[in-house]
Each structure stands twice: as structure tokens, then as C-alpha cells.
Amino acid sequence: MQAEIDKINQQLAVKGYKLTRQREATVLVLLENEKDHLSAEEVFMLVRDKFPDIGLATVYRTLDLLHELHIVEKMNFGDGVARYDLRGTEQAHMHHHIICTDCGSVVEIKDDWLLELEQRVEREYGFTVMDHRLEFLGTCKDCSSKKTEASRQAIS
């Protein structure tokens, strides 16, 4: 954990930014919740446990900064809320999302399924791919079975 923080500290220092206590606390929250996709508000509430005097604006500014340095990913699941996610150690953009439109659950796919398609984009469109977003929308296992359950009830 300290290793990650040191590394981020360096990435900041290179660009002339400082790792303040507020930023450190924010990074810590992100590290502790690497599995989730927290909104700025959620990050704010969690950071306040470590640093009660922090302001929401600071959290926004920190998340923006980390996003610019490609340390966190900023995404958007369709509700008008930005969500933030620490990028896994090194392997930048290797994850996709499976979003259930019934219950709102989000599952991550950890592999990169798109290498081939990226090459195709580069080849066919002369486009240099830096990153990608891939989301599947539909119904998850649980909600599917709930639905069949419900329709069984309706019949009987």
C-alpha cells in the first residue's frame, strides 16, 4: 500500500504537484476500494473519516488531477454521475463493465478482450488508440432468475 502511495507521489512530483495530506487520504480511499466505482460524493464521505476537515471541492480537484495523470479512470454509467476507479498496477485499460439495467449492479471483466479490435481500428482508421471503454448492458443472472420466478407465479 505504501509502495503505491510512493509511486503516486513520484508521478505527482514529476509534474510539480504535491502529495498533500488531503490527496494522500483520497488516494488511500481509492486504494481501499479498488473494486468499486465510487462517485465523487462517495469518495468524499469516505475520505472524511480519515480527514474530517476536507472539502468536497478538494476531492473533486484531486480526482480530476489523478485523472489527468491517468492514475484514475473516470467513467459514466448513464446516471449523470461521474465515477472514479484507480487504474490497476500498470496494465492501464484492461477492464470492461457488465452493467445490469435492472438492479444496477456493475461487474468487472479483468481481461483485455479488445487488443485485436484496437489493431483493427488503427489499421482501418489510422487512429491511435490510447484507451477504450467497453460496457455490456442487460440483465444479470440474479435478475434473470427473479424474472422467470415472477412469471411462474403469474401463471399459477
Next chain:
Amino acid sequence: MQAEIDKINQQLAVKGYKLTRQREATVLVLLENEKDHLSAEEVFMLVRDKFPDIGLATVYRTLDLLHELHIVEKMNFGDGVARYDLRGTEQAHMHHHIICTDCGSVVEIKDDWLLELEQRVEREYGFTVMDHRLEFLGTCKDCSSKKTEASRQAIS
């Protein structure tokens, strides 16, 4: 063009909605700009040419309605603005986006590159895929050449 409108009229009627003049004008704008990804504001301004007294709220309500009926797609390129896109005749989700993070241009890929991956999601995660979003982020041809141009300038 009239054929498309009639069809949408039917889809509305089935659910008990009416094709008002405002809604017709909105649909017309979407048809005329099928290639673009208009924001609500942009749609509003274009619709006003046909129907000067329309309110922005009506445009929002119409776009929401059309989205619920799966007639338009609602998407989000990261700026905090929802964008709307008439779904091509029948083939629902068969397009992906290539977004240049330098100039903001958006190019569409018309094929569906994801059939295989969708099957994999269904198989490995028990997830019923209804739709997907795929976006590639990076630098387009034009911006790439501008960049190399610029660095050449810098050297000389």
C-alpha cells in the same frame, strides 16, 4: 422519411402516446441529423427552426420518451452532456465510436464487432446482453499528423 415517421407514430400509439406536432418536429430533426450525436440543446435549437414556440423541456421529454421506446439511443461521451442518436432502421446496437481526445471528433463504426464477445459474456457470466457500448479513445489521423508536424517545427 414519412415512412419512418409513420412507424414511430405507431410505436407511440401502441403505448398510448400521441404524435404531437412538437414530437414530429423533433423526430424530423433527428432523422435529418442521423449522422450526428446531438445534445438536447442542439436538438432544441434545430427544432425551433421548424416549431419556434417549442420549449426546451418538451424536447427533453420527447427525447426521454423516444429513448424509453428504444427509438433513440442516449449516450455520453464524458463531457457532462447527454447525446441522442436515432437508432438505425432495425439493427439496434450495431455501432461503436472512435473519439479523438484532441479535437473531440467522433467517428462511427457501423459494423458490430462484438457478437463473439457478447456470447462470451453470456457464457461466462450468465448475463443476458441487451446492448453494449464500445468507444475507442485516442488520437485521430489528422491530429496525429498535426503533432508530428509541430515537433518537426520545434526541432528546426
Next chain:
DNA sequence: TTATATGCAAAGGGTTTGCACAACG
């Protein structure tokens, strides 16, 4: 006629910004 749809303006929610103050290097 009656449910549905509209326009307007106000409210809402997330995000950004201006400014005076604090803190890092």
C-alpha cells in the same frame, strides 16, 4: 371530453470556480 402533452419558470443535483487563507518545498 378526458387523458395526455406543453410552456414556462423554478427547483434540483452534480460539478466548477473565485477568493482569502494555509501549507508545502
Next chain:
DNA sequence: CGTTGTGCAAACCCTTTGCATATAA
């Protein structure tokens, strides 16, 4: 020291809502 960062509150922007009025079927 000067630059960079912070907290607060106000400003901002896009979007949604309440309500009285208008309109489609």
C-alpha cells in the same frame, strides 16, 4: 519566500418538475 493547495460558498450547467393551459384522439 513564492508557488501550490485548500475550504467555503456562490455560481454554473444540464436536466427535471409543478402547475396552469392547450391539444390530440
